Amino acid sequence: MTGTNSNTSDPRPRKPARWLRNLGVNAARYARQVESTAQSMFAGALPMHNMFTPTPTNPLLGVKMPSAETIVLNPLMRRRSFSVDGTGLPFDRVGWVQMPGLRRFALGYFTSHGRFGTLAMADDTGAVYMTGDLYANLDVREPDLELDVTDSLVTDDDSRFGGTKPAHIATVEGSARALVGDIQGRDGNGRMAWLAGFLKSANRYTIENARAELPARLRTDLEYRDLMAVCFFHLYLAVSVNGGLQGYGAGNIISNFRRFSPLAAIRTSVAQTDTARAHRMRVSGLEEYFADTMRRIGVMGDLSELEADHGREPLYMIESSVSHARFLVWEKRMPYDAMLTSLKLEGAVNRFLLIDKWLDYNAAHSEQPIEDTVTFKQVARIDRRLLRNPSLSALPPTHPVHILDDPECFRVDDYLHFGRGMSLSASLDASQAGVAVDVRHLAGSEWIYRHALANAVNALWLPFRFDTDFRSNLQQGEVSFAFTSASRTLMPDELINMRSGAMTELDEAERSRISAEYNLQIGLIFASLAFGASEQVRCVSLRMDSLGLEEAVYERDNAIKTLMDNAMTQISDLTNLEDFTAHAGQGRFGERGSALFSDPEETSGVGDDEHDGVQTQDMQADTDFDRELRDLLEHDGSTSSDETTMHHAESEDDTVQSLLNVDEEFDRLRNSNPSIKHLLTVTFTRDEFIDYMHANSCADPFAVYDAFGAQYDYDGTEGFRPVEPSFSMDETRFTGDAAYTIPERRDRPLDATVARSLGAHNVRDLSISREELFRGTLELIADTAKNDNLRADRKATYAMNLIEECGDPELRGHATEITTAIIDGTPIPQITSTVERALADARRKSQEMVFSGDEEGAIVNMERVIGELDEMFESDGVVPHYFTSYTDRVVYNRLFAMPDERIALVPDALFQAHLDMGEVLFRYDRGEEAMTHLNTLVRYAPATAGVHIQQAIRLCASEDWNSVRAAALNALRVACDPVDAANAYYYFACASWMKGDTAVAVAAGNLATSLTQNLAPAQRAELERFRNLAMAQGEQIAQTGVQTVGVLMRHDVPVWPQVECAQIIRDAAFTATNEKIFPVAQALNVSWYALQGGNLGPGGMQFLRSLNA
Incomplete structure (x- = not known):
């Protein structure tokens, strides 16, 4: 139809016009010509250079600089220049040049006649390499300057982006979203030093905390290449020229602590602050305060005992992995005054770091001041506030805390919530470890509570070092907690006067008052954590101690x-x-002469x-x-x-x-060691304590303690004086009845749930020492005999039951005497064991035979006595066993014990006699007889990995490889220590290699070397030889950890720590702690930590300490 518009009526898409297609082809051809021309022009602008030839270097103002490679600039090279007047650099204009066809770009200086001198190359990953070679292979070089992203943030603080939030800044609900990072440069010793920080948002950069004074145009809203140029010239070269490479503020000081020894780091930091000020570079109020504090401590002078000896300082600094507090540790003993100086120095460092942490928190939450803006006086005020109220900084705040505006606010709710959170975390750890948590233990688990409180205490970041110990009895709601105080000697010599704003020298009375208030506040923190970790805690008894260093x-x-x-x-x-x-001629003769010939009275006088x-x-x-x-x-x-x-x-x-x-x-x-002195005791009750802390600002911590009847003696000048404590840490109300008594001396039935976990129906079924069980049984019988509330026949029955349950043959031999004495009301006879004496006599007689030449007679004599004792302990249906730890006993109870089995504990002397005889017989090449003793040891101690390993060692000598593998597997089954496991894997690898199982041998060797560094060098060399031989034969062997585990699992070899005893130990540790059988609980928990990799950490050590008597 005529007049119809085909564009609208025809649904088919039209083909592009020919002229448009030709236009695209011409454009592509033109682009290739431009690129070729540009590359030709670029190549012509550069001199001929071999990229594999080392670039010569020349020093420039103390900085190792490369020889500049001159580039002839052309219009196709992108560039940017800026002035460096006033920086001390010998250039007028510097900047960057981007060459066509390269992702890297050059940093250097511009000269007349359109030329550019290259000093460094920067890539697109945030790294700068000081080389004038445009074709340098950067992959084989270490960067001299680099950017490192460390965090991200969302902030409302526009000033961090230059005062206003640019439209291109990425935002989240109106707040700027940015990446946070560090700028680091390599110093003259080849180590990276922190220089400044940066923010990145929407591909735009802002430089923060820079030592150089940068105008806004060189600090904010920077494109990537501009950022790298500014960092290289202003933060790296210019700072190096003006007194040496250094960063700004706290970041520079922390960087020095990581690179240098403590005193060297402090002195370097103070010197760098002075240098920066002399060269009119930026100095933060925080680093000024740090330098002033260190000068007042005397660090810039001679500290004699703390000075480096042959380049090695006696102190070294460690950082807590939990709280991030720093500790100065000394390897060998120092005089007390040097100890106090180091502790004061440690406190000053932590005070500085806590202020820095608070300023960083402000920066992350759009609060003021931050380090870029804080003044010396503000830092001094913050330090005073945090010292007078450590609760403001001991834990990271959950919401902004205005320290300068509300300094007396005690964060009691934060600490209660933190303790509760630690309790939930401990419960989660227990469930993830596979512990079968009983319902009744969810609310009142001693294991969970003690872990929670230990971890909470060690998460605190306090300026001064402290030591703590605690006991808990959740069943009665009682907790006792002891901590060491920070003495007045550790307090600063000078603090700011909040009214005048001037730094004021403190006298002894003022330092004592500050120390007292600080320590009282710390006690309130500990009490809050103790209440927060469990709702069942009704009372916390607090004791403050002094180590007596000052005294x-x-x-x-x-x-x-x-x-x-x-x-x-x-x-x-x-x-x-x-x-x-005048008297030299007398000497000893004069002395004798006066004694022989002088007047007796004079002689007597001399003697007197x-x-x-x-x-x-x-x-x-x-x-x-x-x-x-x-x-x-x-x-x-x-x-x-x-x-x-x-x-x-x-x-x-x-x-x-x-x-x-x-x-x-x-x-x-x-x-000599100073004695601990008790300074204060108080008991806080839960509801009253929380209500009081909510109602009062804690401006006067003395008032808090007085409200609860604290016992202390405070002197305005001397501080706290020693007092008699009103309670003992180990009172029954804090620990439970006989919680720290060893099982050998207790008689307490266990309920069915506990019995399943520990494999014991009575606490006595966890005994491991025959000597202690022997004495403990007699003590229990004696105590029962003194009980006037029981009839004689019941006492005798109870005594007989104890003896039968004990299973000891010597006690059973005296059972009639004991029960008769109880019934007749006569004293129980004194009974002592004769086993040790019999073995000692046999050893003495055998030694005499050896000395007389009758070695065979000596062996026969020992064999006879040992055999008689073996028969004695195997009589009347009892099974003799030996245990090296409570962990071994629990593992045996769960893995090996038969129902209703009666066990007789083997004396240490008898077990040692078998071990010694096996060693002697092996030396006399009587292997079969020696193996008899080793087999007896295995029968006595099947739950002890070391015995199986000893058996494997001896079997290797006889080349019985099947038996070696069996012994190694038996050791793995019960190994609760990485060293034992590694040795078991070693002998299993040897046996597998000799049996031709190459892949299994190498895999077992891999696991052995990865578990511990304590394998003997010869063992490591042997395992490496296996590996090399297998590779030389083209065998497919395990190369990674995953492959190693796969090989072992395919061959049914246990992979430590996922061994049979692991779950038993985890459940038993949890149960023994909750049941307050603390000697057993401590051994089991140590084994549990070993199964988890052996990394106790401060919280784990604190937990184990709470299980000590």
């Missing part, structure tokens, strides 16, 4: 001064030439004078220290110089010995 230093200094004064007096007399020559002096007998007498000091003072006041001179002339050797004794006493005084 020890004061007393010791006085004592040492007295001793040294006396020593110097004697040295002065010895070095008096006139007196010395010698008795009154400080002689060897007096110095080594077993008297108390105060008496020694009193004697010293009396001697100094009663002896004249003439008498002393005559005394020395008569006994020169005794004088020298006396001086040596003074030196020995000096060492004894310095090396």
Whole structure:
């Protein structure tokens, strides 16, 4: 139809017009020509250069700089330049040049006549390499400057992006979303140093915390290549020229701590701050405060005992993996004054880091001030606030805390919630480990509570080091908690006056008050955590202790001064030439002559004078220290110089010995340990404590303790004085009845759930020591005999049951005597074991035979006695067994014990006798007889991995490889320690190799070497030989951990720690802790930690400590 518009009526798409297709072809051809021309022009702009030839370098103003490679610029090269006036760099204009066809770009300086001198190359991954070679292979080089993304944030703080939020900034609900990173540069020693931070949002960058003073156009809204150029020239080269490479503020100080020893790091940081200020670079208020604090401690002077010796400082710094607090640790003993100095230094470092953490929190949550804006006075105010109220910084805040505006707010809810969170975390750990958590243990589990409180305490970041210990009895809702205080010596010498704003020197009374308030606040934190970790805790009894370091230093200094004064007096007399020559002829003869020919009274007088002096007998007498000091003072006041001179002339050797004794006493005084002193005790009740903390601001922590009747003695100048504590940490109300008593001395039935977990119907079924069980049974019988509330027949029945359950043959032999004595009301006879004496006599007789040449008779004698004792312990249907730990006993109960089995514990002496006889017989090449003793050991201790490993070792000598594999597998079945497991895998690998199972041997060897570093070098070499031989034969062997596990599992070899005893130990550790059988619980929990990799951590160590008596 005419007039119809085909464009609208025809549904088929039209083909592109020919002219449009030709246009595209021409455009592509033109683009290829432009690229070819550009590459030609670029190649012509560069000199000929071999990319494999090392680039020569030349020093530029103390910075190792590459020889610049000159580029002739052309219009196709993108570039950007900016001025570096005032930086000290010998360039007018610097910047970057992007060459066509390369992803990297050059950094350098612009010259006249359109040329560019290349100093470094930057790639697109945030790395800069100092080389003038445009074709350098950067993959084989280490970057000299690099960017590292560390975090991300969402912030409303527009000032961090230059004052206003640019339209291109990525936003989330109106807030800027950015990546946070570090800028690092390589120093002259080849180590990376922190220089500044950066933000990245929507491919635009902002530089933060830069040492150089940068205008806004070089600091914010930067494109990537501009950022790299500014970092290279302003943050790297210019800073290096002006006093050496360094970063800005806290980041620079923390970087120094990671690179240097503690004192060197502090001194370097202070020197860099001074250098930056001298070169008019930026210095933050925080680093100014850090430098001022360190100067007042005296770090910039001579610290004698803390100085480096042959380049090695006695102190080194470690960082807690949980709280991130820093600790200064010394490897060998130091004098107390040096210890106090190091602890004060440690406290100052942590105070600085806590302020930095708070400023970082502000920066992440759009709060002010941040380090870029904070002043010296603001830092000083923050330090004072955090010191007077450590609850503000001990845990990361869950919401913004305005320290400068509301300093007295105690964050009690935060600590209650944190303790509760730790309890949930411990419950989750138990469930993930496969522990069968009983319903009744969910709310009142001692295992969960103690782990929660231990982890919570060790997550605190406090400025001063502390030590803690606690006990808990959730059944009664009681907790006791002890902690060490921070003394006034550790407090700062100067703090800001909040009214005048000036730094004020503190006197002893003010430092004592600050120390007291700080320690009281710490106690409130611990109480809050103890309440928060379990709703069942109704009372927390708190005890504050002092290690007595200050007192020890004061007393010791006085004592040492007295001793040294006396020593110097004697040295002065010895070095008096006139007196010395006048009496030099007497010597020992003069001493003898005065004794033989002088007046008896004079002789007696000399003897008395010698008795009154400080002689060897007096110095080594077993008297108390105060008496020694009193004697010293009396001697100094009663002896004249003439008498002393005559005394020395008569006994020169005794004088020298006396001086040596003074030196020995000096060492004894310095090396003795201070005693712990109790300073305060208080009991907080749950509801009253929480209500009081909510109602009061805690401006006066003394008032909190007074409200709960705390017992303490506080002096305004001296601080807290020692007091008699109102409770003991190990009282039954805090621990439960007999919780720390070993099973051998307890008689307590266990319910069915606990019995299934521990494999025991009574606590006594967990006994491991025959000697302790022997004495414990007699003690229980004696206690029962004294019970007037029981009839004699019941006492006798109870005693007989104890003896039968014990299974000990010697006790069973005296059963009639014991029960008869109980029924008759006569004293129970004194019974002692004769096994050890019999073995000792046999050893003595065998030794005499050996000395007389009858070695065979000696062996026969020992074999006879050992055989008789074996028969004795196997009589009347009892099964003899030996256990090295409570873990072994639980594993045996669950894996090996038969129903209603009666066990007789084998004495240590008998077990050792079998071990010794096996060793002797092996030395005499009597392998079969020796194996008999080893087999007996295995029969006695089937749950002890070491016995099976010993058996495997001996079987290797006889090349019985099937038996070696069996022994190694038996060891793996019960191994709860990585060293035992590694040794078992080693012998299994040897046996497998000899049997031709190459893949299994190599896999077992891989696991053995990965479990521990304690394998012997010869063992490691043997396993490596297996591997090399297998590879030389083209065998397919396990190369990775996954492959290793796969090979072992396919051949039914246990993969440690997923062995048969693992789940048993986990369940039993949980149960024993909840049942308050703490000696057993401690052993099981140690084994559990070993199965988890052996990394206890501070929380694990604190937990185990709570299980100690």
